[in-house]
Amino acid sequence: MVPQENKRDSTILSSVKIGSYGVIGVVSAVFMSSVAPPLFTSSSSRAVVNAPITPLTSPIGGTVTGFAGTSAGDASPFSAIIQNDRVDRSTLIGLQMQMGSLQNELDLKKSILADYRDRIADMEGDLERQRQAVLALSENALENANISMRSAKLKAETSKINLNRQLRLIDKGAVAGTQLEIENKLAEEEASTEAAIVNTARLQAILDNLKNRVYVGTENESLSNLEREIRARKADYSQIELQAASLETRKTELATLLGAEDARVARLNKAEIAADPSSVLYRTVAQVGKQVSPGDTVAEAINCQNAFVVAIFSEREAQALSVGSNVKVTIGNDRAPLTGVVTRLVPRTTERVDLDYAVPFPPTERRELYAYISPDEASRQDRSQMAKFCSVGTWVSVSLKRQWVDDAQSALAAGADRVYDGGLYLARELRPLRKDLEKVARDVVDYTATTATAAFTYAQNTVSQGYLAVSSLLAPDDREFEAANRPVRSLEPPRNS
Template structure:
């Protein structure tokens, strides 16, 4: 009996060691697998109060559908008021400069008309004076010629001793005076001709053109002032354009900080809500988490030795407790390990691995026309796409089962279907609880997120508590 007992204990220990060591290395099946899906996090772009939250947990959103609206009534408008004051000031300065320039230009036009009228009168007057000067030059010339003829006759009489020399001298003096008179009249003619030519060229000199010179100088000053005002108007226009652009940009910035809409860019299913209506949020606060059910997949843990048998494209089946119909799938990717940064991109973290183990990602095959990825779904699950649900992945045509699955099958022969399922319903107030057993060692991977009262109130048919399964 002692020998039989020793052999029995040794046999049991050998079986336990064999089932704990060899199946994980060679098994074509893994129950350390979970349904997962990529998520997108919607965060608050501005600070403010949540005025509206459209969806509820589990609701499917179309691409571009509004998720929430945020309103911020406490906005600092000091910069906007300052810019508005500068724009108003520039507009007033621009209007004043434009009106002054237009007034100067009108005055210049009036001066041009007056100068033109006076120039015409002056030209006509000078032309008359020039004509008069020419006539006087002709008279002086004729008198000189007449006096010269008298002098010549008297000189001839003196030469013939018919008259005295004293008779000729007065006439000679008169001839010299006629010549000087002619030169004076010629000078006056040249002066009047020069004044006429200058007036025609808008050059005003002399006493007669003094008024025209004053008007011309005044016209020139006003023209220069109008040009200065035109340059100032251009500068003010450029400054006004710049300040108006800054004002519009500030208004748009304040509008974007006052009201904001959060939209589901690519659509998805609402996994969780991080804010309730009426709550104050800060920039970067999580408002909602969307899960992409179209990209749902199963991730399982297998030994490195199964890498060749589980190559990409290998068909597998996925089954879960509470679902009698397994779902087909195919291996889409193999990962040696993961990181916290990678886990943040998915609804639940990847399960923990041991040495010489790898992750096998399985895409779920859906029937044609069926966009739902909610299979397999146990009745106790309420999360979208069944994310976080533990499943069993089995390679097609595989013949080495997982140790835990085998033991459950053996236990089902003794304790019935409840032991075969190996699951006990647990009522708890946490979002996700996942507990795995590996190689005879207990390993716990828990994702805990307290359920808020608002989330509990939204869940139809539930009293705020989650009914989960704990293996």
């Protein structure tokens, strides 16, 4: 009875120990799960690449007729064409009719001006030719008048001498006559001379007027009439020219209105919307042939420079994060993780889906935060890295490593390199002693096997003797119970592998 009670007590004690160990194990597991992960790294696999979207809206109402730049290998930026064949053109047609009428009137004015210019030029040519002819006649008449004046002066001088001689003879009574007759003849000669001088002056004045284009007198009446006609034509020409200038001004204003209306009709008739060259197409909302209204979204584009990763961390894990922390972003099985920087840490405050982003944010649970992660400057300079960061909608893993872990890994890697180098050095140095080392190794193995066999035999004998000694001290019932419950052990020596 006593051995059975001792057995029960031992069994109860073992159960208590096992239960205690289990409780300690559970507590240790909980403690390590809460302390060990943040101690080594903070990571989250609930992260997705996201980016703000730029909607490309239609400026007009119409039908989508085509897209460009939608294929993956197309280097040209995305663009869409919207066609509207029902644009009101009545204003444009009215302006075009006004422009046509105004152009015809302006052409008529220009033709009249050209005719006036030709006629004025012809009349001015006739006037100049007639003036030159009259000028030549006047110059000849003036020359004759000058000759006549000189002749009259000479004749008057000669007559005066003769009359003075005759007057002296009359005074002496040599000839018949009176002094009055002699004086009258002298006055007549002086009058003839004066008339020649006046005629010469008149002709000189006429010549000067002709040279100055002043036409006076009946002999120049035709020239005067022709000049008045030219002046009247020039006045009419100036008036018509003013009218043509006014028409030109109206034409310019109308052309401005017509150009604006034409541009408006062209803009409403056909519109091409294009994304920014730095953006890429995310998705097309409207298909070819669909009717759209002004302001409808045709497609959505994203800019890879604005792409970011939104990751979910618990508040406990977020304690190890801070704005500006460097994290590693792993996409799938990519062995080259991307480097990012935490830019924001915000909780979710609403259940509404934010349509400003390409991908809806993953749902959060209690005590969880959103971490916004953007590529660092080095990644922004690398096109391949930015191409990976632009995979919008891809689930990724985000981890924040401790600095001491990285340092330990670096130290272990350096130590492994040194051990490897030392092994290579020993291999090179001990290569000539390979045969001797092999013989020594075989001797050591044989000696170890012999020693192990002897030690096993000695241990077996010692155990057997101890067992016999213990058996002799136990009662018969105890020996039977011990023999029945003694485990069967193999006494064969272990084999050398």
